[in-house]
């Protein structure tokens with residue numbers, strides 16, 4: 001495609017939605033994506049050889065290829081350094097791309113078509129209305145029709161109940177909380193996750209169908225591999241977990257107007273002065289060959305994610321703006337795990353085990369507008385051990401060496417030694433909860449261009465996050481609620497790990513609407529340059545998982561682009 | 568072929584932890600052994616069984632290779648850069664010196680005193696964890712820490728977590744089941760069965776699905792929700 005109307009940088013949570021919407025409006029769209037493309041026959045060995053240059057044909061999507069690449073093994077998929085879902089080039093013989101995180105912690109993102117949604121849990125709640133009221137130039141009410149469109153397209157459905165959800169509901173009810181059967185959350189309570197996962201196949205419990213057969217049919221099979229990469233379904237566009245790789249990307253290709261170019265890293269946004277400053281295109285570098293290419297377009301959309309969009313702005317020498325890269329929120333997360341005795345589980349669940357690897361990786365949640373979210377998370381064992389017991393900002397659990405008595409009811413910190421083996425032996429009787437804090441926007445937190453360190457794409461991002469005192473208070477309140485839910489559910493032992501504040505899984509608000517972009521998503525200082533990823537959110541949405549809101553805004557911004565420049 | 572080299576498309580490097588020098592190996596073995604030691608466990612079916620620790624399972628090689636592979640090497644580096652794994656080993660020994668200055672009685676409690684393995688690997692298991700803890704609290708002079716840890720408290724703390732996380736991820740993920748291919752580049756690895764750890768804890772491995780449906784708290788259709796804002 002020569003000189004498309006619009007270039008979208010990044011095919012992740014936001015970029016894929018933008019591509020589909022603009023393609024449907026009849027615009028010629030080129031999506032430039034830094035990482036590989038899995039499940040596409042033009043890249044049969046996406047991590048081994050360069051493959052094609054771009055694809056725009058839905059017939060290239062191949063579910064058997066996706067099955068052979070999304071192998072559901074955690075080391076192969078989730079290793080942040082060499083896994084298929086890493087932040088780095090497709091060629092795994094090369095190092096991952098470096099980010100200089102100043103505090104203790106790291107950033108969890110994935111490159112590739114589908115972006116980080118390839119590994120996300122698909123939890124798709126709307127923002128808490130109260131959080132949108134606060135800092136935002138647009139209202140919650142204005143977002144609702146866009147939420148509805150994305151919910152219908154992905155589509156989003158309430159998660160089914162498996163053992164871990166049942167236990168969570170039991171604990172939350174006993175703790176005095178109520179079911180909140182709503183999408184617009186204005187009071188605290190628990191509910192099934194609104195997940196971008198197809199409802200279970202109605203035949204799932206019918207023994208006449210084998211599970212392998214069911215995994216090739218439409219609908220979730222409760223295989224528990226949301227995080228490891230879900231390849232289940234009859235075709236790529238009908239895969240059960242709705243990362244944008246399988247939802248918006250196939251729809252974008254179906255318009256016939258969208259080309260996607262993987263393995264292509266945008267190094268620079270080019271501008272020209274015609275009237276005011278405006279974008280003219282991008283400079284792209286092929287990650288296999290290092291070749292550079294200039295591509296021009298009338299409009300450019302940055303959807304490179306919360307770290308790379310500000311980095312790209314800074315490395316492109318776009319005008320100074322005191323909010324570019326600033327105001328990072330990350331939900332200042334924490335994690336707590338309960339271990340249950342068999343007889344307690346037998347009484348509540350009718351079975352002595354929870355088996356946290358069964359079902360949606362996260363199928364239920366507790367919302368508390370003003371504080372944040374508590375949600376169940378059941379993962380494969382390597383991830384469970386390292387996230388539940390291996391990473392803390394309060395060092396080793398002080399009760400570690402007291403193996404004769406075991407850990408006390410509630411304890412805090414990393415676990416090692418015999419106690420760790422003991423806890424992992426109880427893996428099938430464990431339930432982990434993650435909390436997302438309604439963290440405050442603070443301009444001291446964010447992304448800057450590193451003054452010293454560079455990689456092949458220019459100065460690397462230097463990322464800093466220190467929570468405010470108020471954020472820390474809220475985090476403690478939420479953790480107390482999470483611990484209480486586990487206790488009420490009957491946990492014998494509870495380990496709060498105390499994750500580092502700068503462990504970044506939900507990153508938001510580094511190119512905030514009202515500061516860097518206007519109400520239409522267009523940069524104040526560079527015309528025809530739009531943003532459509534988590535960076536344009538004004539805050540952390542009160543602690544609600546961010547992707548659905550980014551996607552709703554991408555639909556809205558696509559309308560504005562069309563009306564402003566192509567009608 | 569295995570050395571670090573850079574090309575126009577960024578750094579291509581070896582991830583063969585086995586190539587680490589014997590000093591680094593000894594320190595990482597000692598760390599992995601403290602984090603996940605062998606234990607005796609009373610299995611409901613088999614009675615008392617000895618479960619091998621992370622060091623016996625070579626998870627230390629996984630930690631070394633991942634650290635080195637993730638290491639940032641400046642694009643314009645003129646001199647070879649000290650491997651991150653070796654720098655980490657030196658840092659652990661620096662922490663050990665500090666610990667021993669306060670608690671000299673802890674020296675050499677592992678019963679091992681091998682030449683060239685450093686102080687850390689000669690501590691008891693709890694002594695080794697105490698060193699990791701001490702570094703976590705930044706109780707060493709970071710001005711004299713080896714690069715890239717020099718005056719870099721965030722990295723020191725991140726790597727102390729990484730030692731724990733990577734040991735666990737090496738041990739409890741399928742990594743061990745790649746057998747002799749486990750240190751090859753990921754595209755060349757071949758899986759043979761499941762790792763011991765999965766048998767032990769009862770993880771069945773990748774699944775096509777489970778017949779685990781217990782019903783619905785709310786009907787799946789979002790229309791079943793209250794729409795108070797409409």
Ligand SMILES: Cc1cc2nc3c(=O)[nH]c(=O)nc-3n(C[C@H](O)[C@H](O)[C@H](O)COP(=O)(O)OP(=O)(O)OC[C@H]3O[C@@H](n4cnc5c(N)ncnc54)[C@H](O)[C@@H]3O)c2cc1C
Nearest residue numbers: 010012013014034111115116121122123266533534545547
């Ligand atoms: C383990 C995990 C679980 C999660 N679960 C959830 C969840 O359940 N619900 C939820 O809402 N959120 C979840 N998230 C967060 C979610 O993944 C992000 O909110 C979402 O992906 C953000 O979308 P984005 O478009 O901002 O960025 P991304 O999805 O990261 O997409 C950015 C894309 O841009 C590409 N790119 C970057 N720079 C360039 C460049 N210069 N040139 C070309 N391409 C570039 C990247 O390769 C990437 O594909 C989870 C995250 C993780 C890590």
